[in-house]
Amino acid sequence: MDTQTTQASAAPPVIRREDYKAPLWQVPQIALEFDLDPAATLVKARLTVTRAGSHDRPLRLDGDGLTPRAVSVDGKALSAGDWRMDDGVLIIALPGDDHVVETEVEIVPASNTQLMGLYASGGLLCTQCEPEGFRRITFFPDRPDVLSRYDVTMRADKAAYPVLLANGDPIEQGDLADGRHRARWVDPFPKPSYLFAMVAGNLACNADSFTTMSGREVKLGIWVAENDLPRTGHAMKALKDSMAWDERTYGREYDLDVFNIVAVADFNFGAMENKGLNIFNSRYVLADPETATDPDYDAIESVVAHEYFHNWSGDRVTCRDWFQLSLKEGFTVYRDQSFSADMGSPAVKRIEDVRVLRAAQFQEDAGPLAHPIRPESYMEISNFYTATVYNKGAEVIRMMALLLGPERFRKGTDLYFARHDGQAVTCEDFVKAMEDGGDIDLSQFRLWYSQAGTPRVTVRPSYDPESGALTLAMRQTIPATPGQDVKQPMAIPVKFALFDPATGEKHDGEEVLLLTEAQMETRREGFAQAPVLSINRGFAAPVIIEAEQSAQDLAFLAAHDDDPFSRYEAMQQLMIHALLGSIAGGPLDSAAVIDSIRGTIADAALDRSFVAEAVRLPSEAYLGDQMQVVDPDAIHAARDALQREIGVALQKEWRAIHAECARNGFSLSADARAARKLRGVALNYIVASDAEDGPALAFDQFDRADNMTERQAALAILASGASGERAQALAAFYDRYAGNALVVDKWFQTQALSLHPDVVEMVEALGQHPDFTLSNPNRARALYAAFAANQWGFNSKDGKGYRMVADAIIALDKLNPQTAARLVPPLGRWRRFDDERGAMMKAELERIAATPNLSKDVLEQATKSLA
Ligand code: TRP
Numbered sequence: 022m023d024t025q026t027t028q029a030s031a032a033p034p035v036i037r038r039e040d041y042k043a044p045l046w047q048v049p050q051i052a053l054e055f056d057l058d059p060a061a062t063l064v065k066a067r068l069t070v071t072r073a074g075s076h077d078r079p080l081r082l083d084g085d086g087l088t089p090r091a092v093s094v095d096g097k098a099l100s101a102g103d104w105r106m107d108d109g110v111l112i113i114a115l116p117g118d119d120h121v122v123e124t125e126v127e128i129v130p131a132s133n134t135q136l137m138g139l140y141a142s143g144g145l146l147c148t149q150c151e152p153e154g155f156r157r158i159t160f161f162p163d164r165p166d167v168l169s170r171y172d173v174t175m176r177a178d179k180a181a182y183p184v185l186l187a188n189g190d191p192i193e194q195g196d197l198a199d200g201r202h203r204a205r206w207v208d209p210f211p212k213p214s215y216l217f218a219m220v221a222g223n224l225a226c227n228a229d230s231f232t233t234m235s236g237r238e239v240k241l242g243i244w245v246a247e248n249d250l251p252r253t254g255h256a257m258k259a260l261k262d263s264m265a266w267d268e269r270t271y272g273r274e275y276d277l278d279v280f281n282i283v284a285v286a287d288f289n290f291g292a293m294e295n296k297g298l299n300i301f302n303s304r305y306v307l308a309d310p311e312t313a314t315d316p317d318y319d320a321i322e323s324v325v326a327h328e329y330f331h332n333w334s335g336d337r338v339t340c341r342d343w344f345q346l347s348l349k350e351g352f353t354v355y356r357d358q359s360f361s362a363d364m365g366s367p368a369v370k371r372i373e374d375v376r377v378l379r380a381a382q383f384q385e386d387a388g389p390l391a392h393p394i395r396p397e398s399y400m401e402i403s404n405f406y407t408a409t410v411y412n413k414g415a416e417v418i419r420m421m422a423l424l425l426g427p428e429r430f431r432k433g434t435d436l437y438f439a440r441h442d443g444q445a446v447t448c449e450d451f452v453k454a455m456e457d458g459g460d461i462d463l464s465q466f467r468l469w470y471s472q473a474g475t476p477r478v479t480v481r482p483s484y485d486p487e488s489g490a491l492t493l494a495m496r497q498t499i500p501a502t503p504g505q506d507v508k509q510p511m512a513i514p515v516k517f518a519l520f521d522p523a524t525g526e527k528h529d530g531e532e533v534l535l536l537t538e539a540q541m542e543t544r545r546e547g548f549a550q551a552p553v554l555s556i557n558r559g560f561a562a563p564v565i566i567e568a569e570q571s572a573q574d575l576a577f578l579a580a581h582d583d584d585p586f587s588r589y590e591a592m593q594q595l596m597i598h599a600l601l602g603s604i605a606g607g608p609l610d611s612a613a614v615i616d617s618i619r620g621t622i623a624d625a626a627l628d629r630s631f632v633a634e635a636v637r638l639p640s641e642a643y644l645g646d647q648m649q650v651v652d653p654d655a656i657h658a659a660r661d662a663l664q665r666e667i668g669v670a671l672q673k674e675w676r677a678i679h680a681e682c683a684r685n686g687f688s689l690s691a692d693a694r695a696a697r698k699l700r701g702v703a704l705n706y707i708v709a710s711d712a713e714d715g716p717a718l719a720f721d722q723f724d725r726a727d728n729m730t731e732r733q734a735a736l737a738i739l740a741s742g743a744s745g746e747r748a749q750a751l752a753a754f755y756d757r758y759a760g761n762a763l764v765v766d767k768w769f770q771t772q773a774l775s776l777h778p779d780v781v782e783m784v785e786a787l788g789q790h791p792d793f794t795l796s797n798p799n800r801a802r803a804l805y806a807a808f809a810a811n812q813w814g815f816n817s818k819d820g821k822g823y824r825m826v827a828d829a830i831i832a833l834d835k836l837n838p839q840t841a842a843r844l845v846p847p848l849g850r851w852r853r854f855d856d857e858r859g860a861m862m863k864a865e866l867e868r869i870a871a872t873p874n875l876s877k878d879v880l881e882q883a884t885k886s887l888a
């Protein structure tokens with residue numbers, strides 16, 4: 022077969038933001054009836070449609086894989102000539118302006134491996150509609166600017182599906198003949214189809230309640246398999262904390278009488294904010310000390326908050342079209358980040374968020390898939406649920422909050438919610454509300470929505486001893502990105518402070534300066550000696566700072582900066598300088614790094630959780646990002662050597678910390694969690710020092726731990742070594758948790774991430790393990806997404822890593838295109854590596870792109886990655 026022609030003829034259309042047109046028909050009301058059965062579910066839909074404006078265009082109802090069994094208008098069955106199908110779309114010419122259109126289809130949840138639409142997971146039937154899954158359930162104008170009131174009736178076998186849930190409020194339920202039963206749910210809030218949800222199954226409920234600020238009682242339910250019920254407490258606490266926080270912080274009250282969360286084992290993403298019925302990947306619901314790590318607990322808290330916050334930023338005010346995705350996602354990520362900061366340590370939360378941004382978003386912004394937070398075009402919108410739209414989008418909101426200050430920012434959000442409640446709006450509407458409510462001009466700031474690429478800000482301080490003045494010369498450049506060769510200067514908040522090197526004190530507080538030109542200079546006076554510059558404090562702007570800072574200045578900031586992010590950053594920079602110097606062929610100059618680490622662990626005033634962050638070396642991948650051409654082997658060797666030197670030089674300190682941080686009895690207190698984190702870092706350095714008893718010490722921690730945080734940390738350390746304890750620990754871990762899917766995922770993931778010379782062969786073997794399956798996205802990601810993030814292993818010189826991931830993409834695409842497409846970007850980094858590696862990566866992308874019958878999800882990612 023000639024694949025070239027096949028693909029050319031099937032080339033999916035490109036959707037452009039500029040082509041947006043308002044809907045020609047609205048659907049104020051929809052009644053749905055489901056006769057649920059995994060093998061054949063009957064879906065009857067009754068749409069009240071109204072013509073929008075005056076035109077003579079027919080009604081177009083999106084469908085994906087649907088065949089109409091019956092179509093009627095105003096109660097009269099249509100004959101075949103009265104409607105037609107065009108590429109899945111059902112087209113009906115309607116004479117008047119108001120009609121009732123009824124359709125009937127049959128769908129097969131059991132064979133829905135894409136996990137979009139109505140599908141089976143374990144014994145459950147559940148839905149995922151965002152972004153375009155509703156059209157796999159019934160014919161409908163499946164776009165976010167069509168808002169409808171939903172009236173949903175579910176019928177199912179009562180023994181197999183005793184619980185029937187949908188959006189809104191439960192209205193009636195009752196038994197039917199043949200062991201079936203029914204439930205009817207009505208959602209009073211008009212919503213777009215992507216927020217529709219429904220779940221049927223045998224579920225147990227953690228039931229609780231929350232009294233809102235106006236005194237209404239809301240029934241809360243977290244629905245899981247009966248034996249998971251003891252693992253739902255943390256999610257419930259997070260939900261109640263989120264509800265109270267959104268009232269306190271944004272004045273947002275919950276609006277229905279019930280709020281339900283359901284956990285499902287097979288899910289393409291983290292979770293989904295369906296109105297009144299959030300559906301979660303079970304990994305973001307279930308936790309107990311034996312099976313979940315402290316980072317798992319944190320992730321549950323933030324994802325529960327994220328989905329809850331969407332009730333206002335997403336559901337009550339939704340997106341006009343999918344190009345506006347960051348309207349809800351960037352804002353909601355900003356909201357969940359602020360919530361988590363308030364619930365724990367703001368300093369550590371900021372460090373973690375910046376680490377994620379740099380690891381995922383900066384890489385995306387620097388590669389072939391770079392796009393603005395408001396993209397201009399797409400082939401498949403599912404490919405745009407990205408770190409750029411989510412995390413850079415959150416940074417853009419954060420900058421507006423900084424420029425406005427807390428009070429005016431709140432005025433802006435109040436105005437946004439008041440002005441647009443019940444509407445489907447744009448990013449422009451959000452910025453306008455910030456301008457009007459916050460009384461600020463954001464004209465130039467809007468470039469953050471349209472220009473892709475991470476700005477580089479060069480800051481050159483020069484001190485004149487004569488006048489005692491410091492001049493800061495600043496320059497911004499924004500690199501070219503696909504489709505955007507030339508960029509305009511952006512409005513970049515530069516947050517800085519100056520320190521007196523003699524006293525360690527800060528001069529005159531900190532300042533926020535708005536860099537609006539390509540080049541700008543600013544002058545400050547009155548310094549007896551050259552001050553030390555602390556720049557981009559708190560990581561106020563999502564940019565790369567290029568400041569020529571001496572090792573001495575960095576060491577000073579690592580010891581004295583009162584902005585915890587900048588203090589952390591100074592240590593990272595010291596480590597990076599040492600490592601890049603040795604990678605470039607110089608000696609490994611570890612002295613300054615070791616001194617700073619020694620000073621940091623000795624500083625009793627510092628939060629131990631911060632200390633754990635600050636003394637850890639940057640990841641191999643982040644080091645790669647600092648190089649012109651990534652050399653995975655050199656990076657690994659240098660980082661390994663520095664880790665060893667730090668381990669040896671501070672052996673006594675690490676041993677002391679490891680002993681002191683041991684606790685009797687488990688607690689989730691901040692102190693206990695910090696101790697566990699720092700203990701893991703200490704153990705890592707002890708083992709890295711090649712101390713003879715290192716592996717035994719790690720195995721002992723692994724074996725005696727009363728919690729997953731310490732057990733998993735020890736396992737990861739052993740997995741990256743060659744000791745006899747490695748195999749022993751992996752086998753013991755598997756035996757202990759066999760059957761617990763979320764923990765078995767950790768077992769796969771820990772091995773895929775391990776820095777072991779044979780990791781490629783190990784991952785290859787794990788792909789054949791009886792517990793491995795591509796049909797569960799968590800399991801597929803635990804092995805292949807983790808491995809693709811393992812810079813040393815994935816980029817092994819023989820190209821085996823590339824081939825393995827490409828094989829996985831091709832195989833997974835047949836089952837689940839969305840999840841397959843998310844594995845493509847690591848291969849798209851081919852320009853970042855040497856010619857041999859680059860050629861092998863490219864060859865794999867070409868092989869993927871040439872695969873017959875590829876989904877548009879993978880096709881878009883593979884072809885763009887090659888361009
Ligand atoms: N709106 C969801 C969130 O961010 C994202 C999401 C859930 C999603 N499921 C999805 C995106 C499936 C694409 C496909 O909270």
Ligand code: ZN
Nearest residue numbers: 327331350353
């Ligand atoms: Zn979201």
